[in-house]
Amino acid sequence: MVRRYITVKGIVQGVGFRPFVYKIARENNLKGWVKNTSKGVYIDVEGTIEKINSFTYNLKHKSPIVSKIEEIIIENRQLVNYKGFKIEKSDREKDTVTLIPPDMGICKDCLRDIANPKNRRYRYPFTNCTNCGPRFSIIQKLPYDRPATTMDKFQMCDNCCYEYMNPLNRRFHAQPNACPSCGPKVELIDNCGYKIICIDPIKEAAKFIKKGKIIAVKGLGGFHLSCDAKNKKAVQILRNRKHRPKKPLALMMKDIDTVKKYCNINAKEEEVITSNKRPIVLLNRKISQLPENIAPNNNKLGVMLPFTPLHYLLFDENIEVLIMTSANPSGIPIIYRNKEAIEILKPIADYFLIHNRDIYTPIDDSVVVVTLNKERVLRSARGYSPVYIDIKNKRNILACGSQLKNTFALSKNNKIFISQYIGNIENLETYNRFENILSHIKKIYNLTPSVIAYDIHPNYWSMEYAARQDIEKIPVQHHHAHIVSCMVENDIDDNVIGITYDGIGYGTDGSIWGGEFLLCDYKDFKRVGHINYVRMPGGDAATKEPWKMAISYIYNAYGNEVYKYMPRVLKDRNIGPVLYMIKNNINSPQCSSMGRLFDAVSAITGYTGRITFEGEAAILLESMADMNENSRYNYDIEFKNEKYIINTNRIIREIIKDINIGTGYNFISNKFHNTLMDFSVEMCNIIAEKYKIYKIVLSGGVFQNEILFKGIYEKLLDQGFEVYTHKIIPCNDSGISLGQIVIAGANCEN
Ligand code: ZN
Ligand code: ZN
Ligand code: FE
Helix, strand or coil: CEEEEEEEEEECCCCCHHHHHHHHHHHCCCEEEEEEECCEEEEEEEECHHHHHHHHHHHHHCCCCCCEEEEEEEEEECCCCCCCEEEEEEECCCCCCCCCCCCECCCHHHHHHHHCCCCCCCCCCCCCECCEECCCCCECCCCCCHHHEHHHHCCCCHHHHHHHHCCCCCCCCCCCCCCCCCCCCEEEEECCCCECCCCCHHHHHHHHHHCCCCEEEECCCCEEEEEECCCHHHHHHHHHHHCCCCCCCCEEECCHHHHHHHEECCHHHHHHHHCCCCCEEEEEECCCCCCHHHCCCCCEEEEECCCCHHHHHHHCCCCCEEEEEECCHHHCCCCCCHHHHHHHHCCCCCEEEEECCCCCCCCCCCEEEEECCEEEEEECCCCCCCEEEECCCCCCEEECCCCCCECCEEEECCEEEECCCCECCCCHHHHHHHHHHHHHHHHHCCCCCCEEEEECCCCCHHHHHHHHCCCEEEEECHHHHHHHHHHHHCCCCCCEEEEEEEEEEECCCCCEEEEEEEEECCCCEEEEEEECCEECCCHHHHHHCHHHHHHHHHHHHHHHHHHHHCCHHHHCCCHHHHHHHHHCCCCCCEECCHHHHHHHHHHHCCCCCCCCCCCHHHHHHHHHCCCCCCCCCCCEEEEECCEEEEECHHHHHHHHHHHHCCCCHHHHHHHHHHHHHHHHHHHHHHHHHHHCCCEEEEECHHHHCHHHHHHHHHHHHHCCCEEECCCCCCCCHHHHHHHHHHHHHHCCCC
């Protein structure tokens, strides 16, 4: 007989880990105990060497699907002769980072339960077990036990209690365990706040959906606005009421066969969309009967499968495709409380399908895409967040991120916590949401940052926020943060060439950057190349009006002959005042942004509107390219002030020439994309040659453009470079907080 004391670290709480340990301990006839602590799971076992070996083998290789073991420490101890094996009460320790599990979609076993008329959970919308259901969104503190969640107010009935206490039951210590007689209940409310009296609120809601009504549905992390996606009129009403004219709306489809009916989907995409994380996956749409107003001018549809029992029950009512868009009217963060939902969503929703299981931490749907056969997260939220990353870093740092698609990061004891997607911090509501989630996480981890990292953009909220904190401040350049976030995720910490293509980031020379070639390590960077500067008339506001950037690029290309070459689509614009601003440098900072170059070319090739969502003009341009064309435009690379500058003037002139001879926009878009790939690769060759660095890191929101991303990646590989890309960390500004925290850590090493 021997005794082993085992510590297991990782995602091991709230995922059925203790019952699993209990089971394998009993199978191997071991005595002792298992316990949850805020440091991880402790196991103390006695038995024969063979049995203990078989136990630890199972521990490593057969752990529950949702768990993620990061470390197992095994120590020898003196025998104490334990009698049986038991699960001991949790205790809380200081100075630790326990990983909180994310919320998970309903598992197959629970789905079977709700479909079986003989099961006591038949049609019960809050069915869950240790393998599925809410976690992060209902946890109030650690360790994760029922009283520390919003399920505390429901007293388990005898049947549920029995399951909860029985180590061999699938619901053993499933903290949100509930059933129709003791758990949360669903209600249907009209938009005057009155309860609809009916036998089955879900069936009733489905009836209204089929009549073209808009229903606010409470999900795991907040409310969705939902309507029948096949009803064009209903979709339009939802758009009008939500003041969302064109931004694509997310869909929820009944099952994977329905997804295949409307979208082209490969094996990897199927694996991702059916996973228990249940993200929104961007898929290539088929030509179908689905109304165009779901995602106007877009080749992709954002699709997810049902992830709660309640969703499945809705689809049981002969519904095939639902709009399921986050309930966040006009830029405010996702709504998650019943009362506020009814108050705020009253002008949008006709009915509310609500329930009394409270959401403690709101969390949006995640958005992912499969590119080059890898899953790439574009918005990390439900099912994916929080994300934890290991790093050597002794200080407690808060990185407050950027402005758009914001997240924050906190570091403690060599571990970085990255928050879920919070949103664009441009109003008080989103800022308050940021503050609330931040203080919740600080409390959970008992953490007081001593350093704050923030973006150097003087107009961003974070500048002012950092100024108010009485701790060490480390300003971080936006694109340095982008590249470092991708370096960390790929575990590289030597020098790299970073290509960062994105919308807007404040540069260290006071200009707006976004088409940058940076030599980077964690500590510092050197800007070695960029797209040529043009004026950005009106500053950051120009991002809303692509035509203004078009004027600026055309002026740069033709100087005073600008009017002579103005393409027809731009002629009736109010060009004079914009040109005046550009020429006289009135509120027109220099800008080298790839996002703005896309805007300009999109406006030259027919995008006429004002931007209604980020990236709109660029997405239109991308969707026009049908990539069978190999030609490209000419460009120049100049060496000025120790930097290589991509001069785009010839590109613009040749595009305008193409337009004048009647070349199709598809062809132009195609050629433009090819050109960007070419100059990116040529720049890498020049810079690599000069600095002897052959690792290339790609980051920045423009890499969400699939054509450009794939093209640059593959061409760089062909040339023999090592190329690193984002997977779990978004390439857009949601990744900034991770970059900031690592850069800050590298700059305060003591
Ligand atoms: Zn389950
Ligand atoms: Zn019960
Ligand atoms: Fe950015």
